[in-house]
Amino acid sequence: RRMIPSIHYGQFGIGTLDVAVAGDPFWSYVTVxxxxxxxxxxxxFVDEKGNAVTAYGNAQIDTSLGYNTGLFDGSxxxxxxxxxxxxxxxxxxxxxEVWGVSNSLSDNQTLICKDGQAGVSYPQYxxxxxxxxxxxxxxxxxxxxxxxxxxxxxxxxxxxxxxFHIAMCLEGTTLRIYIxxxxxxxxxxxxxxxxxxxxxxxxxxxxxxxxxxxxDGHQRAVRITKGVCRFSGGTSxxxxxPPLPTS
Numbered sequence: 287r288r289m290i291p292s293i294h295y296g297q298f299g300i301g302t303l304d305v306a307v308a309g310d311p312f313w314s315y316v317t318v319x320x321x322x323x324x325x326x327x328x329x330x331f332v333d334e335k336g337n338a339v340t341a342y343g344n345a346q347i348d349t350s351l352g353y354n355t356g357l358f359d360g361s362x363x364x365x366x367x368x369x370x371x372x373x374x375x376x377x378x379x380x381x382x383e384v385w386g387v388s389n390s391l392s393d394n395q396t397l398i399c400k401d402g403q404a405g406v407s408y409p410q411y412x413x414x415x416x417x418x419x420x421x422x423x424x425x426x427x428x429x430x431x432x433x434x435x436x437x438x439x440x441x442x443x444x445x446x447x448x449x450f451h452i453a454m455c456l457e458g459t460t461l462r463i464y465i466x467x468x469x470x471x472x473x474x475x476x477x478x479x480x481x482x483x484x485x486x487x488x489x490x491x492x493x494x495x496x497x498x499x500x501x502d503g504h505q506r507a508v509r510i511t512k513g514v515c516r517f518s519g520g521t522s523x524x525x526x527x528p529p530l531p532t533s
Contacts, residue, residue: 310531317372318487318510320365321529322347322356331356331365334532337487338368345490351504354529355386356489360395360502364491372512373400374481375411376428379515381455384413385506385528388446391417393498396491397452398508401428401482404494408434410479412492413454414499419444421470423454423463428482435477439463439470449506451525457515469520 310316319334324347331339331347343362348355358364367373375382384397394414402409402424410428415421418441426434437454443465444450453464456475463471485493489508490501507528517523 308531309533312511312514312516313531313533315511315514316509317370317512318367318508319530319532320356320367320489320505320508321532322354322506323529324354326350333367335370335372337370340366340368342366348504351387353506355504355506357504358490358501360389360392360500361497363500365489367487367489369483369486371483373487373510374483375400375456375510375512376479376481378513379456379458381453381509381511381514381516382411382413383451383453383507383509383511383516385449385451385508385525386504387449387506388415388444388501388503390502391415391419391444391446392502393417393496394422395501395503396488396495396499397501397505399488399492401485402488402492402495403485404492404496406494407431407482409492410481411454413452414492415444415501416441418442421452421463421465423461423471425461425475425479426477427480428485429480433478435461435475437461437463437471437473439465443470453517453525455515455517457518462515462517462520464517464523467523467525469522472520
């Protein structure tokens with residue numbers, strides 16, 4: 287909060303008004319933030335925390351929905367965010383969020399993935415969408431194949447063409463998935479999470495998976511918060527509307 291001048295007439299003169307300034311109370315814990323800002327058609331994606339972003343295929347900024355998104359056509363389009371230690375969620379609480387809308391549901395379309403490589407290593411964490419609209423989370427051994435845990439929402443949690451907010455978070459030993467602010471899954475974390483510091487974060491694809499695993503749709507924002515479970519106890523909430531605060 288900060289004090290800003292306000293004018294009071296009559297005997298009160300000129301005083302100050304205590305006004306709450308919009309921002310993110312957990313900004314210092316945010317380690318990745320893609321707001322998909324930029325001009326329509328641009329391939330220059332920016333991570334607000336300073337990590338380098340590289341676009342592949344035809345991935346580009348799109349404004350056709352009336353707001354900025356990253357557009358991925360489901361065929362070779364994805365982003366990588368260069369590794370930083372803030373992507374390592376192997377200890378402590380954390381929150382991973384994705385805002386977007388799917389063009390179609392087919393196979394297991396990846397939204398975000400760290401360390402997973404088909405036939406080589408399990409993800410440290412990933413979120414993907416199935417052909418029946420389930421949201422699935424995976425956590426596990428990002429440096430190998432010794433520990434893995436799947437978590438799923440019910441079928442129909444997502445519908446093609448309908449905007450969504452997904453949050454997967456860890457609170458102590460409890461994993462949760464929220465869709466549009468409503469808890470759809472909770473359970474105890476059992477997998478051991480480890481980190482591969484040589485691998486970037488993938489957005490809209492998982493390294494080495496078949497072509498059907500590319501995400502087909504728009505992602506409006508991606509945010510990782512390390513050290514904080516933003517949505518605790520299964521309590522419903524109203525998701526923020528991107529672009530998300532950068533302070």
